Amino acid sequence: MDKESWRRINGLRRLIHDGVERGADFIEKHHRNAAKKPFQMIESITPIAAPTRVVRSVHDGALSLTYGSIRAINQVTEKTSGWVVARLAPPDERDGRE
Amino acid sequence: MALQKNSLDKRGPGMVENAISTLNAWIGDYLSQTGNELQQPMAFYRANRPLSPEDFVAPPTGKVCVLVHGLGCNEAAWKFRAPHEGGDYGELLAERCGYTPLYLRFNTGLRVSTNGKQLAELLERFCAHHGSEVTELLLIGHSMGGLVIRSACHMGNETGQDWVGLVRHVIYLGSPHLGAPLEKTTNLATGFLGLFNTTATRVIRDVLNNRSAGVKDLRHGNLVDQDWLDVDPDELGTNRRVPIPWLASARHHFAVGQVLAKTGVFGDVMVRPKSAAGRTHRSQPGAPDGSDVQVMPGLDHLALARHPAVYEHLERWVKDDG
Numbered sequence: 001m002d003k004e005s006w007r008r009i010n011g012l013r014r015l016i017h018d019g020v021e022r023g024a025d026f027i028e029k030h031h032r033n034a035a036k037k038p039f040q041m042i043e044s045i046t047p048i049a050a051p052t053r054v055v056r057s058v059h060d061g062a063l064s065l066t067y068g069s070i071r072a073i074n075q076v077t078e079k080t081s082g083w084v085v086a087r088l089a090p091p092d093e094r095d096g097r098e
Numbered sequence: 099m100a101l102q103k104n105s106l107d108k109r110g111p112g113m114v115e116n117a118i119s120t121l122n123a124w125i126g127d128y129l130s131q132t133g134n135e136l137q138q139p140m141a142f143y144r145a146n147r148p149l150s151p152e153d154f155v156a157p158p159t160g161k162v163c164v165l166v167h168g169l170g171c172n173e174a175a176w177k178f179r180a181p182h183e184g185g186d187y188g189e190l191l192a193e194r195c196g197y198t199p200l201y202l203r204f205n206t207g208l209r210v211s212t213n214g215k216q217l218a219e220l221l222e223r224f225c226a227h228h229g230s231e232v233t234e235l236l237l238i239g240h241s242m243g244g245l246v247i248r249s250a251c252h253m254g255n256e257t258g259q260d261w262v263g264l265v266r267h268v269i270y271l272g273s274p275h276l277g278a279p280l281e282k283t284t285n286l287a288t289g290f291l292g293l294f295n296t297t298a299t300r301v302i303r304d305v306l307n308n309r310s311a312g313v314k315d316l317r318h319g320n321l322v323d324q325d326w327l328d329v330d331p332d333e334l335g336t337n338r339r340v341p342i343p344w345l346a347s348a349r350h351h352f353a354v355g356q357v358l359a360k361t362g363v364f365g366d367v368m369v370r371p372k373s374a375a376g377r378t379h380r381s382q383p384g385a386p387d388g389s390d391v392q393v394m395p396g397l398d399h400l401a402l403a404r405h406p407a408v409y410e411h412l413e414r415w416v417k418d419d420g
Contacts, residue, residue, distance in 0.1 A: 008114070011135030018132065026304065034297040 006089040013085060017078040021071060028067040035059060109145050111174040111203075119206070123170030126207020127311045140204035140216045142224075143173055148203070151224035157198035160233030163191050164200045164221070168241025168272075168403070169312065173201035175240060175403045183406050187238060190409055195416055197236060200224070206242055207310030211323045214249025218259055221250065225261040235264040236416060237348075240403040241368070242316060244273025249321040251345040265348040267416055271402040272355050272366050274319050276373035276382065277337075281317040284309070289334035307332050319373070341381045350389040351415045352376055355402050359395035368399035390415060 001009075039059075042052045111119070122129065122138045129137035141148035165188050167175045176186035184190050188199025202220075204213050225232050239247040247268060254262040284306060291303040311331065318337045320326050325339045344350055354374040355366025362371040375391045378384030385391075392411045394402065402408055 007135040008118070011129075011137075014132070014134055015129075015136060018134075030297055030301050030304075033300070 003090065006085070010082075010085055010089070013078075013081050017074055017081075020074045024067050024070045024074070028063065031063060031067075032060070035063075110177065111143075111146055111172045115146065115172055116174060119172045119203075120170045123206045123310065123313065125308070125310055126205040127209070128207070130205060130208055138172075138203060138205045140202065140213065140220060142200045142220070143203045144201065151220060152227050154198075154200070154224070154228075156228045156231035159196035159198070160231060161195070161197045161236070162200060162224075162232055162234070163188060163197040163236040163238060164202060164247075166202045166204075166217070166237070166239040166243030166246055167206075168239075168243050169206045169316065171206070171240070171403075172203045175400070176201070178404050178406065184409075186404060187409055187412055191236070191412070191416070194413060197416075202243075204246070205312075207312045209311050209323075209326065210242065210245045210249050210315045210320055211253075211325070213246045213312075214321065215253055217246055217250035218254040218257070218261075221261040222254070222259045225264065232261075232264060234266050235261060236267045236269070237265060238269045238271065238412070239273055240271040241273055241399065242312070244268075244270035245275070245315070245319055245321060248273075248275075248342065248344070251348070252321060252342050255345060262345065263347060265345060267351065268345065268348050269351045269353070269412060269415060270374070270376065271353045271408065272369050272374050272399050273352075273376075274316055274369045274373045275376040276370075276379045277318040278316040278369055278373070280368060281313060282335075285314075285317055285332070285334065288332060292334075339382060341383055343383055344376075344386050346386065349415075350376065350385050351411075352385065352389065352391045353402050353408050353411060354391060354393045355397040355399055356393050356395050357398045362393070366397065366399040366402060 039052065039056045043049045043056070045052075118136055118138060121136060126137060128134075139148070142151065142154070143149070165173070165176055165186075167173060176188060178184060178186060184193075188197075188201060191197040192199055202217065204216070206213075221235070225235075237247045237251075239245070247270075251262060251265065251268070288303045288306050291299040291306075311326075314331045315326065318325070318339050320339060321342045322340060329336055329338050352375050354362075354371050355369070356362050356371065357364050357367050365371050365374065371393070372379075376385035376389070394405070394408060397405055397408070
């Protein structure tokens, strides 16, 4: 494989990881936004406001954990794939990498 | 590496290059910001390889034509559909009129003004390297490429670059001088979606607004930094274009596609006839006197870059002037 192909593979690798990171941010933002309204409505009913707040905290925590895990796994795979590409690429391309 | 002839290697862009060009149109500004290797830096390409201006031998006749492709394309956009038709405009101009063709490839997701600056610098380097051996420049731009050429000419003129004085003809093939309807519609659609505060509309609007700055420049045909600086790129219907004069020392020619042969109502599908013909609009000056507008019945936007009937007019335009 020539130097240009290795550059492209590296670019694609970075783009995929960027995509997962930005995609997770994007979906989390809209996910939180979508959940906000129903919680606000239910919380306005006084008798069930307190338990709803608990449920909401659990929900928000689960959300942070889920998307946080996706980001963490993504970072680990990015580092691993970067290492693999760096090992496989020809020396001059390896040196040129950030 | 000096290249003596165009015909050394005819290998052109393949599927990977085409996919990268499309990706650059969509998110090229992001690729550039993040220094991603998939961005397509501006360069003259030959046989699918980038060459620096210093790699070329001096044009034998002194005449050079520069072909600048449109959004999401590369030099493959110029190839005629049928091989028997003679290759592309560059090859025919070389064979029949003595022009040395230079095929530009660039990141179409960047601002038109950014690409304009880069093109101006590239042409300055080319002309500085070859000195008096370059006597004439012919610039041909398809779609967004025409805007990049106008931007480069303006900036080159403003900064007193030498190559500008060598430009005798500029040919615009379906360039959206007054903007492109599809981008205007997308801007309207995202503005409309912004009126509704629902998750679905917000998601669709955010996804649509992720299109590149280069695409957004096509809304009004932005040419210089002042057209977009301090302006929200997703603001509804704002046209802050400053009037930019046409290069006075060159002759300007326009090919206008008309997909329905008998009516210009749809233009070439992507660009309206008024826009492609560089007509006056509010503060924007129209094409100067002596400009030729050629309507091409039955041709759509992409066909303008690779059709023998368009080539006939190209040859007529450059030959008419001696």
